[in-house]
Amino acid sequence: MFVVAALGITAFVTGCSSSKDGPVEPSHSSVPKREEATQAPQKQVEAPVVSVGKTVSYNxxxxxxxxxxxxxxxxxxxxxxxxxxxxxxxxxxxYAVITVEVTNTGGKDGGFHPYGKMKWEDKGTAVQGVATMGSTGTQSVDTTYHPGEAVTGDIVLDVPRKGGTVIYYDGTGPASLIFVMPAK
Structure with a gap:
């Protein structure tokens, strides 16, 4: 009985082929085929990294x-x-007080607005908001700059500990700048 069942299955499977010698045609499905991407994935641009005594530019x-x-x-x-x-x-x-000089080196008005747009992180701590509205009495760097204008002032940060990095987000996109905070 087992041999008869095996022969029946073999006959059924081979009978489904459209050709004796050709491959079995795949059945047509109502599920659409996944199309290949026509564009290369966009490369994530790294934010410029600035440390004490260094100057970087960003868009x-x-x-x-x-x-x-x-x-x-x-x-x-x-x-x-x-x-x-x-x-x-x-x-x-x-608290960390960072002294920065911000300059508009481009040809159009541009803003630098750190309050509420800065985050701190290190290898052992999740990202946290850090900019405060505290003042040290210096000029405010939180402003709109016309081409060629510059301001030097302090930003007060409420940080969990020394070290780590402070990330500045210019808008809703990726990070614009990364400040390396000294561990001492």
Whole structure:
């Protein structure tokens, strides 16, 4: 009985072929075939990395007009301070004051708006928002710059600890700048 069943299955399978010598035609399905991508994947552009004493440039995009210009940022200094040194509202926490010079080196107006657009991270900690509205009495770098204009001032950051990196997001896209924070 087993031999008869095996012969029946073999006859059924070979009887489905459209040709004795050719391959079996695949059945047609209502599921559409997946089409190959016609465009190469876009390469993720790395944000420029700036450390103390260095200057980098990045392409700034105005949020309202979508105009693009080139901005340069120099990280002049990083100083870790206590809450009492900067009259912070929150008495607990670790603060870093970064002194930056921001210059519009492009041909159109461009903004540098760090508050609410900076994140801190290191290898052991998840990304966290860090920019505060604290002031050290210097000029505010949070402004719109006409071509050729520059401002040097401080940004107060509420950081979990020394070191790590601070990432600046110019808009809703990828990171615009990465500040390397000293561990000391």
């Amino acid at each position: 700034a995009v105005d949020v309202s007009s979508r105009a693009k210009t080139t901005m340069s940022v120099t990280l002049q200094a990083v100083k870790y301070v206590t809450a009492s040194e900067i009259s912070a509202v929150r008495p607990k926490g670790r």
